Amino acid sequence: MKRRIPLTITLIVGLIVICSEFIPHRPFSQISSELEVWFMIISGFAILLGQLNLIKTNVLKIQYKQRNWPYFVITLASFFLMVGTGALWGSQQNAGLLGHGTAISSAIGSKPFDYLFNNVYQNLQATMFSLLAFFIASAAYRAFIARTTESILLLAAAILVMLGNTSLGTLLTGWLPDSLSFLHLPKVSEFIMKYPTTAGQRAIMIGAGLGIIGSSLRIILGIERSYLGGD
Amino acid sequence: MKHTVFILFLLTTALLFAQSPIFTIADIPNDDGSALVITWDCTGVQGEQFFVSLQDAENHTLDITAFNRESSSFPRGSLIYRDSLTAGKQYHFVLASADSALVRTPLISKTGTPRAQWFNTDKISLLIMALILAISIVYFIYSAKGGKNLYIRRINGLEAMEESVGRATEMGRPILFVPGINDLDDMQTIAGLTILGQLAFKIAEHDSKLLVPVSRSMVLSTAREIVKEAYLKAGRPDAYDPDCVFYLTDDQFGYVAGVDGIIVREKPAANFYLGAFYAESLILAETGFSSGAIQTAGTAMPSQIPFFVAACDYTLIGEELFAASAYLSKEPHQLGSLKGQDVGKAVFLIVLIVGIILEIFGVHDLKNFLTVH
Amino acid sequence: MAAKTLDRRWIFLFLFIGVALPLIFVIGLPIETTENVRAVYQMVEDTPAGSTVLISFDYDPASKPELHPMGRALLQHCFEKDLKVIITALWPMGVMMANDILDDLQPSYPNKVYGQDYVNMGFKAGGMVTIQAMGKHFKGIYTTDSNGTPVENIPMMKHIDNFENIAFVISLSAGAPGVKEWVQVAGDTYGRQVSSGVTGVSVSSVMPYVNEQKQLTGLLAGLKGAAEYEYLIGHPGTATSGMDAQSLAHLIIIIFIIIGNITYWRNKKKQKKEV
Numbered sequence: 001m002k003r004r005i006p007l008t009i010t011l012i013v014g015l016i017v018i019c020s021e022f023i024p025h026r027p028f029s030q031i032s033s034e035l036e037v038w039f040m041i042i043s044g045f046a047i048l049l050g051q052l053n054l055i056k057t058n059v060l061k062i063q064y065k066q067r068n069w070p071y072f073v074i075t076l077a078s079f080f081l082m083v084g085t086g087a088l089w090g091s092q093q094n095a096g097l098l099g100h101g102t103a104i105s106s107a108i109g110s111k112p113f114d115y116l117f118n119n120v121y122q123n124l125q126a127t128m129f130s131l132l133a134f135f136i137a138s139a140a141y142r143a144f145i146a147r148t149t150e151s152i153l154l155l156a157a158a159i160l161v162m163l164g165n166t167s168l169g170t171l172l173t174g175w176l177p178d179s180l181s182f183l184h185l186p187k188v189s190e191f192i193m194k195y196p197t198t199a200g201q202r203a204i205m206i207g208a209g210l211g212i213i214g215s216s217l218r219i220i221l222g223i224e225r226s227y228l229g230g231d
Numbered sequence: 232m233k234h235t236v237f238i239l240f241l242l243t244t245a246l247l248f249a250q251s252p253i254f255t256i257a258d259i260p261n262d263d264g265s266a267l268v269i270t271w272d273c274t275g276v277q278g279e280q281f282f283v284s285l286q287d288a289e290n291h292t293l294d295i296t297a298f299n300r301e302s303s304s305f306p307r308g309s310l311i312y313r314d315s316l317t318a319g320k321q322y323h324f325v326l327a328s329a330d331s332a333l334v335r336t337p338l339i340s341k342t343g344t345p346r347a348q349w350f351n352t353d354k355i356s357l358l359i360m361a362l363i364l365a366i367s368i369v370y371f372i373y374s375a376k377g378g379k380n381l382y383i384r385r386i387n388g389l390e391a392m393e394e395s396v397g398r399a400t401e402m403g404r405p406i407l408f409v410p411g412i413n414d415l416d417d418m419q420t421i422a423g424l425t426i427l428g429q430l431a432f433k434i435a436e437h438d439s440k441l442l443v444p445v446s447r448s449m450v451l452s453t454a455r456e457i458v459k460e461a462y463l464k465a466g467r468p469d470a471y472d473p474d475c476v477f478y479l480t481d482d483q484f485g486y487v488a489g490v491d492g493i494i495v496r497e498k499p500a501a502n503f504y505l506g507a508f509y510a511e512s513l514i515l516a517e518t519g520f521s522s523g524a525i526q527t528a529g530t531a532m533p534s535q536i537p538f539f540v541a542a543c544d545y546t547l548i549g550e551e552l553f554a555a556s557a558y559l560s561k562e563p564h565q566l567g568s569l570k571g572q573d574v575g576k577a578v579f580l581i582v583l584i585v586g587i588i589l590e591i592f593g594v595h596d597l598k599n600f601l602t603v604h
Numbered sequence: 605m606a607a608k609t610l611d612r613r614w615i616f617l618f619l620f621i622g623v624a625l626p627l628i629f630v631i632g633l634p635i636e637t638t639e640n641v642r643a644v645y646q647m648v649e650d651t652p653a654g655s656t657v658l659i660s661f662d663y664d665p666a667s668k669p670e671l672h673p674m675g676r677a678l679l680q681h682c683f684e685k686d687l688k689v690i691i692t693a694l695w696p697m698g699v700m701m702a703n704d705i706l707d708d709l710q711p712s713y714p715n716k717v718y719g720q721d722y723v724n725m726g727f728k729a730g731g732m733v734t735i736q737a738m739g740k741h742f743k744g745i746y747t748t749d750s751n752g753t754p755v756e757n758i759p760m761m762k763h764i765d766n767f768e769n770i771a772f773v774i775s776l777s778a779g780a781p782g783v784k785e786w787v788q789v790a791g792d793t794y795g796r797q798v799s800s801g802v803t804g805v806s807v808s809s810v811m812p813y814v815n816e817q818k819q820l821t822g823l824l825a826g827l828k829g830a831a832e833y834e835y836l837i838g839h840p841g842t843a844t845s846g847m848d849a850q851s852l853a854h855l856i857i858i859i860f861i862i863i864g865n866i867t868y869w870r871n872k873k874k875q876k877k878e879v
Contacts, residue, residue: 018361022354025347026318029263033740036733043414043449043729050448050478057477068496092703093751117700122665128484129666132510132805135517135542137619137857138612143541144861145868155865159858165804165828166851167633174634186636193825198811201533204549205812206579208531210364211553212418214572217368218557219421223564226425226556227453228460296763311768313741413780416731483779484666509779510666510805521612534809602817 007222014220054079082121085112157192164189252276254326256343259311264318264347269295270309271326278328281305282335285312286323295324318347356601363578368571375567383566388527388545389558395501395525396433404500405440406430409490409515410454411506411530412483414447418553419531423506424450424457425556426529430503431461435470443476444493446486451478487511491518504528504543505552508535516542529555610867615860622856626848633848640814641832643822644799647772648678653686655771656764660786661691661698663778667803668701671776673830673843674801676705678774679722681837683713688760689722690770692746694734694781696727699750719749719758726750731781735789739767772797772821783810787819797821801829 013035020032058072066072089101091113101111108115146152163169169185176183218224253272258264273281280299284292295312298304316322325340375381399406408430410423427443434441441458445451455476462471479489491514494502502519504512505528512528512535519526520542528539529547539546547555550572557565586597651657659678663671682689691702702724709716716722725746728734737745742764743755755761763769773790775798777783783800791798798819802810804826813820824833827850830843 022351022358023349024261024263024351025349026263033737036730036736039416040730040733046448046452047481048448050451050481053448053451053478054480057474060474071492092700122668124488125482125484125664125666126668128488128514129510131514133623133853134616134619135513136538137615137853137860139513139517139538139541140857141610141612141615141860141864144864146865147868155861159861162854162858165826166854167635167847168851168855170634170636174636184636186638190638190640193808193811194814197808201808202812204531204533204536207576208533208549208553210572210576210579211422211531211550213361213364213575214368214568215418215422215553215556217365218565218568221369221372223372223568224425224556226428226560227421227457311766313765417780483664507780510803532809534806 003225003228006228007225011220011222014216018220051079082113082116085116089113091117157196160185161189161192164192252326252338254324254339254341256322256324256341258344258346261348261351261353262345264345265316266311266313267316267322267343267345268309268311269324269343270307272307273326273328274306276306276328276338278336278338279331280329280333282325282327282329283310284325284327286325286340292325316345318345320344360579364571364575367574367578368568371567371571371574372564373567375563375570378563379567381563381566381570383554383558383569386547386551386554386558388529388547388551389555391525391527391545392430392559393433395503395527396430396437396439398525399434399500400437400439402500405442405497406434407490407493407497407499407502407519407524408441408443409502409504409506410443410445410450411504411508412446412486412511413507415449415453417507419507420447420450422553422555423529424453426503426505426559427454428457428461429556429559431458432465435462435465435467438467438470441475442493442497442499444479444486444490445476446479446481446483448478448481451476483509483511487514490515494518494522494524498522499524501525501527504530504539505547505555506530508532508539513538513542519543610864618856618860619853622852623849626852627845630845631848631852633851635831635835635844635847637832637836638829640823640825641829641836644774644801644824645681645822645833645836647797647799647821648681648685648687651685651687651771654688656688656690656760656769657682658690658692658770658773659702660694660773660775660777661702662694662775662782663701663803664695664697665701667778669842669846670803670827670830671778671801672701672705673827673841673846674824674833675701675776676709676841677830677833677837677839677843678776678801679705679709680712680839681833683709683716683721684837687771688720690761690764691722691724692738693727694731694775694785695778696729699724699727703750719753720760723758723760724750732785732789734781735785736793739789739794742766742769767794767796770796772799774799774801776801777806777810778803779806783813783820787813791819799823802826804828 016028016031017035020028055076058076061072062069062076086096088096088098089104089111090096091111105111110118140158144151144155144158146155163172164185164187169189173183173185181187215224219227253270255270257268257270259266259268269283271283280297282297283295285295286292296304296310298308321342321344323340323342325337327335327337329335396406408427410427411417411420413420415421431441443454443458445454455473458476459471459473462468479486493499495518499522502524504515504526508530509532512530512532516526516528516539526543527545527547528543529552530536530539531549531552533549536546536548554569557569582597582601586601589595589597659675659682661675679689693699693702706722706724726749728745734745743761746755748754749758767773767790773786773796775783775786777800783802786798786800790796799821800810801824807823807825810820810823814823824830827843827846831847834841834844
């Protein structure tokens with residue numbers, strides 16, 4: 001019984017959504033959009049669940065003085081600082097519980113939430129993303145070794161795309177006459193991205209698409225139950 | 232007298248040569264009967280400004296659109312009208328012109344009835360393809376249930392799962408599982424979570440430690456339930472720690488920072504990245520690589536696969552991620568669905584090749600049939 | 605393997621220097637436009653003045669260096685072509701990203717009035733579901749703009765019911781929800797022209813949508829795409845200056861790949877000799 005109810009709901013909802021793709025007549029068109037609204041409402045409520053879990057796990061770690069516990073103090077402090085500034089004085093044009101906080105805004109140049117957003121949050125985000133550039137370099141250094149014919153092809157394509165995607169490509173081949181414009185590195189790079197790469201990507205996408213359909217059918221028919229915690 | 236006759240002659244000629252406007256109301260095909268297409272052509276029609284209005288039973292009019300001689304919708308134009316129309320009900324529309332003093336003269340009135348359809352004929356090709364795939368999957372599921380032996384090729388990444396758990400147990404270090412950064416509406420997340428169930432079962436058997444940081448609240452509750460059930464199934468409910476699955480943040484790079492911190496501090500012996508990943512894939516995998524963990528990744532995100540291949544020991548590419556649950560469970564009906572997928576793939580491949588050949592010879596019928604409008 | 609023994613921090617150090625130096629000392633390397641960027645430019649050019657277009661800011665500060673210049677250049681182009689712009693965001697931070705650009709552009713386009721020439725409708729959660737709702741009834745999902753002004757009081761929104769009233773959609777996308785959802789709903793379902801600007805790392809996954817069926821009309825790919833667009837509209841900005849840094853960074857990576865290969869082959873020879 002514990003499994004049967006969710007499995008029945010899954011089957012009914014799954015079939016309705018599939019039918020609504022092909023049946024524009026009401027009630028299918030309405031049910032489908034109604035379900036979409038339900039998903040939005042549930043995900044909205046679920047956000048609260050995540051925040052509560054964040055507070056709980058961090059408070060417990062601090063309470064029992066687990067290893068590295070000061071980090072968890074910082075997490076909680078940052079969380080409450082952002083929520084607090086946003087709730088008290090709002091952000092941008094929106095007012096908070098204490099209004100717009102004009103006195104603080106004039107002192108620091110913007111609302112406290114916006115100030116933290118622009119000067120702390122944005123920079124932290126950009127820092128994390130920029131790590132990617134460093135990691136791409138070290139991963140490329142390890143991965144692009146000409147061991148076999150396939151890896152030589154991969155290496156050559158990588159270098160052509162890397163050069164073509166920068167001004168260096170234009171600088172190196174920009175002097176070529178118009179009759180040889182197909183050898184311009186930006187064009188070569190665009191060709192590699194547009195044809196061989198796209199072909200490979202599409203093959204993966206078709207395979208993944210079929211995998212999604214197969215998995216969805218397994219779930220709708222109740223064959224796949226691991227997501228409910230097993231049989 | 233002569234003047235009057237001349238003016239009358241001019242007026243008659245003007246009336247004879249003035250063209251009447253074209254005004255049509257048509258139902259939109261393949262919809263739920265909530266819209267009508269209104270088209271007009273006012274070429275040669277007198278008037279400074281034009282109005283398209285909806286008229287109710289009491290002759291009250293509601294302007295839908297207005298245009299003048301400078302508008303882009305003059306002399307010809309069209310619009311789709313869908314403001315709370317009811318399927319099957321008749322509506323009256325009026326095209327009127329107005330002079331410079333904005334005095335309106337009705338030019339033509341038409342009626343239209345929006346109708347709802349029970350089948351969207353534009354999607355017939357999609358339905359055929361979906362049916363082929365669904366029937367072949369369902370057929371093989373049931374034939375597998377009947378005892379038919381099905382072969383599935385070896386997937387190294389999944390075979391190594393046991394080895395990773397064993398290694399972590401020996402080293403006394405935890406195992407990290409990252410279910411991607413998308414919510415439960417992404418099949419990749421669900422595929423990742425199904426593998427988590429099997430992994431948690433093995434971990435419970437080996438009495439190792441599991442860490443599952445998540446970035447979505449709905450994933451949190453699902454992952455918790457899955458891990459709890461796996462521990463119960465392994466007969467180790469006492470070893471289950473509800474806090475091994477925990478929420479970090481919805482924010483992409485905040486989540487990456489949190490997971491990287493866990494990798495650096497806890498030094499897990501094995502890392503599993505199974506789900507939907509974006510730019511964070513390489514940041515996670517490279518940090519894991521530097522910590523010396525055995526890494527298994529799986530995603531259907533084409534752009535992230537190269538990063539995982541470069542930095543991880545094993546990578547499940549695209550459909551392998553979705554096949555993992557069937558592969559690990561070895562249940563015949565689950566494997567049957569994979570066989571059905573393969574048949575579907577063969578059919579699509581044939582259609583693809585035929586389509587390419589037809590296109591080369593300039594025959595576009597198949598392409599047009601398969602294009603969903 | 606010698607290629608693996610090099611401390612990766614050396615790579616990080618050289619890369620850092622390679623990126624930082626050109627930002628301080630601008631080299632001014634040339635820019636060549638590509639077909640995909642020209643297609644986006646042409647789409648904006650060919651749209652009649654007065655038409656309403658939609659630009660969705662589906663990114664956050666992490667992707668700002670690549671996508672912000674695109675947003676800026678596209679808004680500049682739309683303003684110069686007298687297009688009315690509806691701004692939406694499928695990412696919560698997208699609203700702030702758009703406002704940042706609008707504040708920046710305001711002094712250069714003083715005749716552009718909020719509510720008449722452009723409007724920021726703000727963030728809506730739900731991704732694909734939100735776009736589907738827009739296609740059915742725009743004002744049903746967006747009852748107010750990002751400032752809380754009721755949509756009925758915004759002049760340029762008076763005639764916007766669904767995608768029929770929008771000439772094209774551009775998604776500046778850093779992931780999901782983003783370009784894929786726009787293509788699938790606004791493009792494939794509602795037949796709108798869709799284009800996009802994406803980060804360099806996600807280009808290969810978005811490229812299949814730039815196809816014969818024009819699921820995407822052109823594509824601005826990474827910083828280079830942004831720089832090319834800046835070049836086309838004649839307003840060089842941060843992407844143009846950032847291209848020098850990117851070019852040098854790519855060169856450094858190529859040099860390290862070559863070093864890695866030389867070391868690998870040298871070691872292989874040594875091992876053969878020893879055998």
